[in-house]
Every structure is written in C-alpha cells, then in structure tokens.
Amino acid sequence: MMNKNQIYVIYGNTPKTMIKEILTKARIEEEIDKSALIGIKPNLVVAKPSTSGATTTPDLVAGVIEYLQSKGYQNIIILEGSWVGDRTFRAFSVCGYEQLSKLYNVPLVDLQRDKYTEYDAGGVRINVCNKAMEVDYLINMPVLKGHCQTSMTCALKNMKGCIPDSEKRKFHTMGLHKPIAYLNRVVKSNLIIVDGLMGDLTFEEGGTPVQMNRVFVGKDPVLIDAYAAELMGFNLNEIPYIQMAERIGVGSADVSKAEIIELNKDCDVRKITRSHKVERLSKYIEEKDACSACYGSLIHALERLDERGLLARLRGKICIGQGYKGQQGEGIGIGVCTKGFSKGIPGCPPKAKDIVEFIEKNI
Ligand code: SF4
Missing domain, CATH: 3.40.50.11440 (LarA, N-terminal domain)
Structure with missing residues (x-):
C-alpha cells in the first residue's frame, strides 16, 4: 500500500x-x-x-x-x-x-x-x-x-x-x-x-x-x-x-x-502545442529530438525567468534533446543528454525549478 x-x-x-x-x-x-x-x-x-x-x-x-x-x-x-x-x-x-x-x-x-x-x-x-x-x-x-x-x-x-x-x-x-x-x-x-x-x-x-x-x-x-x-x-x-x-x-x-x-522514462518526442506565448519562449531554445516532459519543464522555467525579467540576459540559445547525446558544446544544455556541455543541467527530465536556479546562477 x-x-x-x-x-x-x-x-x-x-x-x-x-x-x-x-x-x-x-x-x-x-x-x-x-x-x-x-x-x-x-x-x-x-x-x-x-x-x-x-x-x-x-x-x-x-x-x-x-x-x-x-x-x-x-x-x-x-x-x-x-x-x-x-x-x-x-x-x-x-x-x-x-x-x-x-x-x-x-x-x-x-x-x-x-x-x-x-x-x-x-x-x-x-x-x-x-x-x-x-x-x-x-x-x-x-x-x-x-x-x-x-x-x-x-x-x-x-x-x-x-x-x-x-x-x-x-x-x-x-x-x-x-x-x-x-x-x-x-x-x-x-x-x-x-x-x-x-x-x-x-x-x-x-x-x-x-x-x-x-x-x-x-x-x-x-x-x-x-x-x-x-x-x-x-x-x-x-x-x-x-x-x-x-x-x-x-x-x-x-x-x-x-x-x-x-515508473518509466519519457521517450515521447515533443508535440508542443502552438500558442503565441509558447512560440515566443521557444525562440530561446535550440532543440533536437527533445522529450515532451523535458521540453515542457524548460518552457515553464523560461516563463519563470521571464516573470523575473531575466530572459533578456540570456546569451545564446539553450540546447535540449536526445540529438545532443555524446556531443560537446559551449553554453547551457538541459538534461543528461547535454552532459557534454560546459553548462549542462542534470536530470532526465530536470524539474523547472532546477533549471531556473541553474540559469539564475549562470547568466
Ligand atoms: S534529458 Fe532525458 S527527458 Fe530530456 S531529452 Fe534527454 S532523454 Fe529526454
């Protein structure tokens, strides 16, 4: 029980x-x-x-x-x-x-x-x-x-x-x-x-x-x-x-x-529903085969950063998705798939709170 x-x-x-x-x-x-x-x-x-x-x-x-x-x-x-x-x-x-x-x-x-x-x-x-x-x-x-x-x-x-x-x-x-x-x-x-x-x-x-x-x-x-x-x-x-x-x-x-x-891991490639706000936030993202749960966490995190007036301070796009597995990269990456990045945020998928805290410290 x-x-x-x-x-x-x-x-x-x-x-x-x-x-x-x-x-x-x-x-x-x-x-x-x-x-x-x-x-x-x-x-x-x-x-x-x-x-x-x-x-x-x-x-x-x-x-x-x-x-x-x-x-x-x-x-x-x-x-x-x-x-x-x-x-x-x-x-x-x-x-x-x-x-x-x-x-x-x-x-x-x-x-x-x-x-x-x-x-x-x-x-x-x-x-x-x-x-x-x-x-x-x-x-x-x-x-x-x-x-x-x-x-x-x-x-x-x-x-x-x-x-x-x-x-x-x-x-x-x-x-x-x-x-x-x-x-x-x-x-x-x-x-x-x-x-x-x-x-x-x-x-x-x-x-x-x-x-x-x-x-x-x-x-x-x-x-x-x-x-x-x-x-x-x-x-x-x-x-x-x-x-x-x-x-x-x-x-x-x-x-x-x-x-x-x-009980499992997300493996469903994202099908983000288009809306004006999500479209605007997704301009800060470089995505290659991201899972839906992971991408959703990042969208929520970007909304929180926007509310705090921090989005404008981001330099370069945030990378997310299984397409980054095994790759090295500069800049911010989301989840274990981007662990080769200089600023990779752990988790699979990470929580939006962890993404917000990491980005706040690193911009
Ligand atoms: S970190 Fe995990 S949830 Fe995020 S894209 Fe990679 S496999 Fe999917």
Missing part, C-alpha cells in the same frame, strides 16, 4: 494505461471498503476540452473507473462544481464526461446544484457541498497548471470545486490562500491523481497548453502541490497556501523527504 510520503510518477501520453499501472503498484483497493461511495473530483473549472490545458483528461478518469470497477467497486460518482463564470452541466458535456458517465454507468453530480453545510475548519468557517462530504473515499484529480492569482493550481486548490458559488466568491474576497489551505482541513483527499499531461502555462482557464507528458499520484495534497510547484519552477514562498496548509497540519511540504518513484 502507498505511504503518505511517496509520489508515483509515470511519463507518456496514454493516460488509461499509465494510471492503471500506477494504481496497480499503489494497490488502493487494500484501503477502500467494497461498499464505499467513491467520489472522483476532476478539474472542470470551465467548459473547455482538456487539450486547452484547463481541464482533466477524460481518458485518465476512464482509466481510474476501469481499474476500480475491475476490483469490484460499483458505487462511484464524478462530482464537480465549475467556477462561477460557467455552468458545470456545460463542462460535463463539453469535456466528455457525459459520455464517460453513460459508458461506465457512473453518475455525474453537479455541485453547483447541491445543498451545503457550514463547517468550522479551525477558526475559519466554510460552506461545503453536501455530496462532497458524503463520499467515503475522495479521489482528487487536478490538472498541473498555472493560475493568474495564486501562480499555480493543483491538488489543494482543486477542492474549491466542492464549495457553493457563494463561497467561491467569498474565497476571492479573502485573498484565496488562507481559505484554500483551511478548506483542505474539511474536504480531505484520500488519493490525488495529477493530470500533468497537458496543463496551462499561466492560466487556470486554459489557452496556453504545455505538454508535460506525465501523471503523478500521491496521498498528501501538500506534498503533491510542493512537488508540482518545483515542476513548474516556483519557490514555495511564491505560493503561500502550500506552506499555510502545512502549518495547519494538512500535510508536509518537504519534497526532500519524499520518495519519488518514477
């Missing part, structure tokens, strides 16, 4: 088989009662398909359902409440969840239409939708993506879909960070499955998707978010709700003590 300090990572672009492989290793069935009501909470913040970078890939959810049903679980629901600017029923339709529901006979629960109850989260009072509190085992399935107000969104913030619209508005007036941290004292994720296949670079509503080609799974939402922050090139102090959640006992933000278990 999986420990709280473990994170399983798998690379690729075949979500169904990838998640089944992780769940088989994690053996989640050993901790779920056969009669349990299992709630799957994707991120369907807006009615846009997952290729936009905004929402959870339906095939990933399909893989989870197939795994659970193969182990004899029949009491499964998918629950979500989109943001106040959209309607969940539209998102269920546009994002492919109506089809999932019919195919697997799994009901969809629109939390925007649910009743709610007020809870004391330890000094902060929060209204939470009733159905979210009824489930016995909650599978939190966020997307690894940026956010215009909180820098990034992943496991902790995905729980915001479990509160009524009136409470979502209140969260914004409270500055988001504190209520997000406290909400996770009330709505507890039993398992977190992060869709890191194609998340957005900067906005939760999509439009600038970056292929990161990975799924990762854990049991501690704070640890998952701390790890996600590193993948996107952030320092923890840039996302206050993660450390707040740690301080109030939701979990641990210490990635150095985590056991990261990679």
Whole structure:
C-alpha cells in the first residue's frame, strides 16, 4: 500500500494505461471498503476540452473507473462544481464526461446544484457541498497548471470545486490562500491523481497548453502541490497556501523527504502545442529530438525567468534533446543528454525549478 510520503510518477501520453499501472503498484483497493461511495473530483473549472490545458483528461478518469470497477467497486460518482463564470452541466458535456458517465454507468453530480453545510475548519468557517462530504473515499484529480492569482493550481486548490458559488466568491474576497489551505482541513483527499499531461502555462482557464507528458499520484495534497510547484519552477514562498496548509497540519511540504518513484522514462518526442506565448519562449531554445516532459519543464522555467525579467540576459540559445547525446558544446544544455556541455543541467527530465536556479546562477 502507498505511504503518505511517496509520489508515483509515470511519463507518456496514454493516460488509461499509465494510471492503471500506477494504481496497480499503489494497490488502493487494500484501503477502500467494497461498499464505499467513491467520489472522483476532476478539474472542470470551465467548459473547455482538456487539450486547452484547463481541464482533466477524460481518458485518465476512464482509466481510474476501469481499474476500480475491475476490483469490484460499483458505487462511484464524478462530482464537480465549475467556477462561477460557467455552468458545470456545460463542462460535463463539453469535456466528455457525459459520455464517460453513460459508458461506465457512473453518475455525474453537479455541485453547483447541491445543498451545503457550514463547517468550522479551525477558526475559519466554510460552506461545503453536501455530496462532497458524503463520499467515503475522495479521489482528487487536478490538472498541473498555472493560475493568474495564486501562480499555480493543483491538488489543494482543486477542492474549491466542492464549495457553493457563494463561497467561491467569498474565497476571492479573502485573498484565496488562507481559505484554500483551511478548506483542505474539511474536504480531505484520500488519493490525488495529477493530470500533468497537458496543463496551462499561466492560466487556470486554459489557452496556453504545455505538454508535460506525465501523471503523478500521491496521498498528501501538500506534498503533491510542493512537488508540482518545483515542476513548474516556483519557490514555495511564491505560493503561500502550500506552506499555510502545512502549518495547519494538512500535510508536509518537504519534497526532500519524499520518495519519488518514477515508473518509466519519457521517450515521447515533443508535440508542443502552438500558442503565441509558447512560440515566443521557444525562440530561446535550440532543440533536437527533445522529450515532451523535458521540453515542457524548460518552457515553464523560461516563463519563470521571464516573470523575473531575466530572459533578456540570456546569451545564446539553450540546447535540449536526445540529438545532443555524446556531443560537446559551449553554453547551457538541459538534461543528461547535454552532459557534454560546459553548462549542462542534470536530470532526465530536470524539474523547472532546477533549471531556473541553474540559469539564475549562470547568466
Ligand atoms: S534529458 Fe534527454 S532523454 Fe532525458 S527527458 Fe530530456 S531529452 Fe529526454
């Protein structure tokens, strides 16, 4: 069975088989009662398909359902409440969840239409939708993506879909960070499955998707978010709700003590989705057969450097890709493939945070 300090990572672009492989290793069935009501909470913040970078890939959810049903679980629901600017029923339709529901006979629960109850989260009072509190085992399935107000969104913030619209508005007036941290004292994720296949670079509503080609799974939402922050090139102090959640006992933000278990290596040559922003950042890159996960890390790192006003100081292009294996070179190279470079950054793939820190020191 999986420990709280473990994170399983798998690379690729075949979500169904990838998640089944992780769940088989994690053996989640050993901790779920056969009669349990299992709630799957994707991120369907807006009615846009997952290729936009905004929402959870339906095939990933399909893989989870197939795994659970193969182990004899029949009491499964998918629950979500989109943001106040959209309607969940539209998102269920546009994002492919109506089809999932019919195919697997799994009901969809629109939390925007649910009743709610007020809870004391330890000094902060929060209204939470009733159905979210009824489930016995909650599978939190966020997307690894940026956010215009909180820098990034992943496991902790995905729980915001479990509160009524009136409470979502209140969260914004409270500055988001504190209520997000406290909400996770009330709505507890039993398992977190992060869709890191194609998340957005900067906005939760999509439009600038970056292929990161990975799924990762854990049991501690704070640890998952701390790890996600590193993948996107952030320092923890840039996302206050993660450390707040740690301080109030939701979990641990210490990635150095985590056991990261990679089940494979990425070997999928990049298929970067063109958007104005990604196009602009890719001008700083010289690429030869780069893997998607590696290229995605570099794009996130360049975005962080751009935010800090450092991109203009780069001299020469950054080299990345398997085509550089065995080659010597001057300048900055990304990952083990460029270890012959004078400034090669280790890792396969490296995290965006490591790329940012290296480049900050070397320009
Ligand atoms: S270091 Fe090379 S092999 Fe490893 S992920 Fe990057 S491009 Fe792929």
